Amino acid sequence: MSYTEETLTEKREVDSIIRDTLDKVLVLRFGRSSDPVCLQLDDILAKSARDVSKFARVALVDIDSEDVQVYVKYFDITLIPSTIFFFNAHHMKMDSGTADNTKWIGAFYKKQDFIDVVEAIFRGAMKGKLIVTCPLPPERIPKFQLLYKDV
Template sequence: MSYLLTTLTKKGEVDSIITDTIDKVLVLRFGRSSDPVCLQLDDVLSKSVREVSKFVTIAVVDIDSVDVQVYVKYFDITFIPSMVFFFNAHHMKMDSGSADHTKWVGAFHRKQDFIDVVEAIYRGAMKGKLIVSCPLPPERIPKFQLLYKDV
């Protein structure tokens, strides 16, 4: 389903979508199109595109692309999928009960959960807020555990 979403593989593409997306929430999904959890998330995002198109732009960023590593490092993308939100080129943060408010880690279980999250970000952004509270109940927020490779 990722083929329905704009895929970004170059730093310049990421730069321009951030600066050119005006008065809409920009959702950047960092991950791999070969990862099963990314594919599940992409399916939810693809099914949501039409409903949220008036106030949201969605793009997927291929984390294996050498040219976007500056963003992978900057947003500390350790787990995939991870989503970063922007509004008028401002990085939007969300308090979802984890220590990291800079990104959403994991997939949404339902399309409506994604829609609720981006609506909350949009409403907060329209009021000038840079951080919003997650509208989902804790049991519907993905929990992730730290996995250490090569330990």
């Protein structure tokens, strides 16, 4: 379990953090604390928290919570962890050469990769963009096939 990021289990908490996080990138990690890849990602998020704190806020969303299923369905979260970005309540998308520009699937390979992605989203958002190009080289972007449907 991560001690530096807040864990959201209710729809109203997710609504509130999306609405109330202003002038910073909001990073929502959808997953479960028992999943090894989620734990790997959570470790990177925790180690990066101080570095991105001036321009980003990170929160974890427990996908096993019945109350947040509306978001799980809305963002079509079938693989975990899935990380979704917002800026001033706008869903930020990122073209990373994968089929899905709405979310980051999987963990980041290293702390600097996460920081680079959040910085790119922040810079794009400050210029009024709703989609940015992923700053990472293709070999550091996780590739996933949909092997299973039920999370």
